Each structure stands twice: as C-alpha cells, then as structure tokens.
Amino acid sequence: MQTAPTTPLDPNQAQILLIEDDAILSGELVDIFEDHGIHARAIGDWPAALKLLEVHQPDLILLDQRLGAVDTLMMLPALRNLTAAPILFLTGNRNEADRVIGLELGADDFLLKPIAGRELVARVRAHLRRAMRRPAHVTGEWRMLETERRLLRPDGTPVPLTAAEFTLLAIMAAQPGVPIDRDTLTQQVLRRPFRAEDRALDNLVHQIRRKLGRRGAGEVISAVRNQGYAFSGFPEA
Known part of the structure; x- marks a missing residue:
C-alpha cells in the first residue's frame, strides 16, 4: 500500500531520493543539492530502491530512466504503488513518445x-512547492483537484493515479450513476477508437477500483451490461 510523502515545511528542508546508477553523476548531484540546503539520498539499484520505499518516504524522487538493463519508465506503475511523491525523470532520451508515455503512467516531469x-535545483523546488500547496487534511469527503489532476482521500492523502486513470475517473464522476459507453470513454481518455479486442479501458477501470477500494458491496465504477461503465461513488469515509 502506498504511503503519502511527508510534506516539507520548506522546499529547502525536503528530502530527495536520487535513484541513479552512475556513481560519479550521483555524487555530483548530491553535492549540488546539499550546497543548496536540500538533503539528498542516493541509491543506484532498482530492487534496493523499491525496498527502501517500503520503509522510507521521500518528498520527491529524481529517477534515472536507465538503471543498468532496467528501463524505469516501464516500472512506473510499481513505483506509484509505493509512493505519491513527485517523480522527476532524469534522462538523455529525447523521444517525445516516451515522455508522453511516462506522463501517462504517473511521472511528474522529465529533465x-x-x-x-541551478536549473535542476529550481525545477525540484518548483515541484516541492506545488506538493506543499496540496491540502494537508480534508475531513469526511473525497476531493478531485482538477487543476493539479489529483484525487485526495477524506484524510487528505493523495491517491497515486496515472494521468489516464485520473481523466477516466473525472469523466465518470461528473455523471454519477449514468452509464457511459466504451467507445465514448476510449475516445475521450485514450484518444483512439474502441475495438472489441482492446482491453486498455477495462485495465484502467480495474486499476482505479484497486487503488480506491470497494464501496459497500459494489464497485467505485460499475460495469453496466450492454451500456458501458457507470460511476457508483467513492468509498465511504
């Protein structure tokens, strides 16, 4: 289960987790952050990074796209299950399609x-300030922050939704109880026509249900026979 990041009192007091396998570059980046009053912890191994996140939550993650043979872009869903902290990719990959995929999967930025x-520190501080502006505590209701594209639980902790998951949930929640057909949802969320063999939409619904949990005996998003999906409501507080 994911844990919300500890909100720093000041961007300069934040704790950054740097996941980078180039020891020289990693050391240089840690020094840069420390010189600007930001504590940075470096780790160069993907499995070790995941294990660390199970017990320690940073305020922000700076992630190399390539850790040896591991393309961490494809590992984002696993990372998002462990943390709601902003994730910034540090990459030499200039492929626009990869950046789009990364943002869809839950990345916050690509550097x-x-x-x-100086630019790196400024970017990191900007994301930390944005994270600090999220409400620290909300009582009794779920909140969808459209401008930040984030969903907050009743206790104020964020749900780590991908961009596509948030878009789908926002469309559904705007029309509670109203079935929306798969073709419409696929067009609006995935920007492509629906095909009978296409399971992408079903997979998004499954992930949203898993992350939000059940509402009584029903689902947050319910399948309506021959009509599509309908929003049933958020889980009870």
Whole structure:
C-alpha cells in the first residue's frame, strides 16, 4: 500500500531520493543539492530502491530512466504503488513518445541530460512547492483537484493515479450513476477508437477500483451490461 510523502515545511528542508546508477553523476548531484540546503539520498539499484520505499518516504524522487538493463519508465506503475511523491525523470532520451508515455503512467516531469545544477535545483523546488500547496487534511469527503489532476482521500492523502486513470475517473464522476459507453470513454481518455479486442479501458477501470477500494458491496465504477461503465461513488469515509 502506498504511503503519502511527508510534506516539507520548506522546499529547502525536503528530502530527495536520487535513484541513479552512475556513481560519479550521483555524487555530483548530491553535492549540488546539499550546497543548496536540500538533503539528498542516493541509491543506484532498482530492487534496493523499491525496498527502501517500503520503509522510507521521500518528498520527491529524481529517477534515472536507465538503471543498468532496467528501463524505469516501464516500472512506473510499481513505483506509484509505493509512493505519491513527485517523480522527476532524469534522462538523455529525447523521444517525445516516451515522455508522453511516462506522463501517462504517473511521472511528474522529465529533465533532459545534461542539465545545469541551478536549473535542476529550481525545477525540484518548483515541484516541492506545488506538493506543499496540496491540502494537508480534508475531513469526511473525497476531493478531485482538477487543476493539479489529483484525487485526495477524506484524510487528505493523495491517491497515486496515472494521468489516464485520473481523466477516466473525472469523466465518470461528473455523471454519477449514468452509464457511459466504451467507445465514448476510449475516445475521450485514450484518444483512439474502441475495438472489441482492446482491453486498455477495462485495465484502467480495474486499476482505479484497486487503488480506491470497494464501496459497500459494489464497485467505485460499475460495469453496466450492454451500456458501458457507470460511476457508483467513492468509498465511504
């Protein structure tokens, strides 16, 4: 189960987890952050990073796209299950399609190598300030923050939804109880026509249900025979 990041009192007091397998670059980046008053912890192994996140929650993650043979872009869903902290990719990959996929999977930003130290610190601080503006506590109701594209539980903790999951949930929640057909949802969320063999929409619904849990005996999003899906309501507080 994911744990909400500890909100820093000040961006300069934040704790960053740097996941980078280049020891020289990693050391340089840690020094840059420390020189600007930001504590950075470095780790260079993907399995070790996941294990660390099970017991320690940083305020922000700076992630190399390539850790040896591991393309961490494809590992984002597993990472998002462990943390709601902003995730910034540090990459030399200039492929626009990969960046789009990464944002869809839950990344918050992509920083292209090489990047000047001052710009890197400024980008990190900007994301930390954005995270600090999220409500620290909300009582009794779920909240969808459209401008930030985030969903908050009644206790104020964020649900780590991908961009596509948030879009689908926002469309459904705007029309509670009204069935919306798969073709309409596929067009609006995935930007492509629906095909009978296409399971992408069903997979998104499954992930939303898993992350939000059940509401009584029903689902947050219910399948309506021959009509599509309908929003049943958020889980009870």
